[in-house]
Amino acid sequence: MDGVHAMLEHGIHGTAAxxxxxxxLSAGYKDDKDSGRTFTYTGAGGKSTGDGPAQRSDIWGPQRSDQTVDNRSNQALLTSVQTKRPVRVVRGPNPNSLWAPVKGYRYDGLYIVDEMLDSELGADGYKVIKFKLRRIEGQPPLSGSNKKDRQDRMLKIGKRGSRG
Known part of the structure; x- marks a missing residue:
């Protein structure tokens, strides 16, 4: 809504050029690892059920095929590894992250894409492309960056997890 991320249903906005x-960064892929100032981001692809564009149910469902570096969104991140141009990061709800908002989406600043990791089998049994991102110094603190915020978040995660 504020123009920070132009794609409505895709996690990566950019071009190979x-x-x-x-x-x-939300709960889109099981293989994401969010440590706040750094995170490992799973690339795009592997969720569509056919040759056409992904459907809404595909985007939130399990991975169904290998990701490839040829995917245009993965190409955009690979270019960012090379240029080191800052990337805007928006965090969405993720019950497995102490840094994610409980609901809604939040702009969390500028990050550098440091590297693309070797592809590996992900949690759903298919190859995933992963990227390491690091927050640029000198920005306002992240929500969840102090001890009280993390404790409050852990309590919320624990309460959700105990609801059978």
Whole structure:
């Protein structure tokens, strides 16, 4: 809504020529690892049920095929590894992250895509492309960056997990 991330249902916005403009870090892929100031981001692809564009149910469902570096969104992130141009990061709800908002989406600043990791089998049994991102110094603190915020978040995660 504020124009931070132009893609409505894709986690990566960018081009192979320019690199990534923004990414959304949420619960889209099981293989994401969010440590706040750094995170491992799973690339795009592997969720569609056919040759056509992904359907809404595909985007939130399990991975169904290998991701490839040829995917245009993964190409954008690979260009960002090379250029080191900052990428806007938006965090969405993720019950497994102490840094994610409980609901809604939040702009969390500028990050550098440091590297693309070797592809490996992900949690759903298919190859995933992963990227390491690091927050640029000198920005306002992240929500969840102090001890009280993390404790409050852990309590919320624990309450959700105990609801059978």
């Amino acid at each position: 320019d690199g990534a403009y923004s990414v959304v």
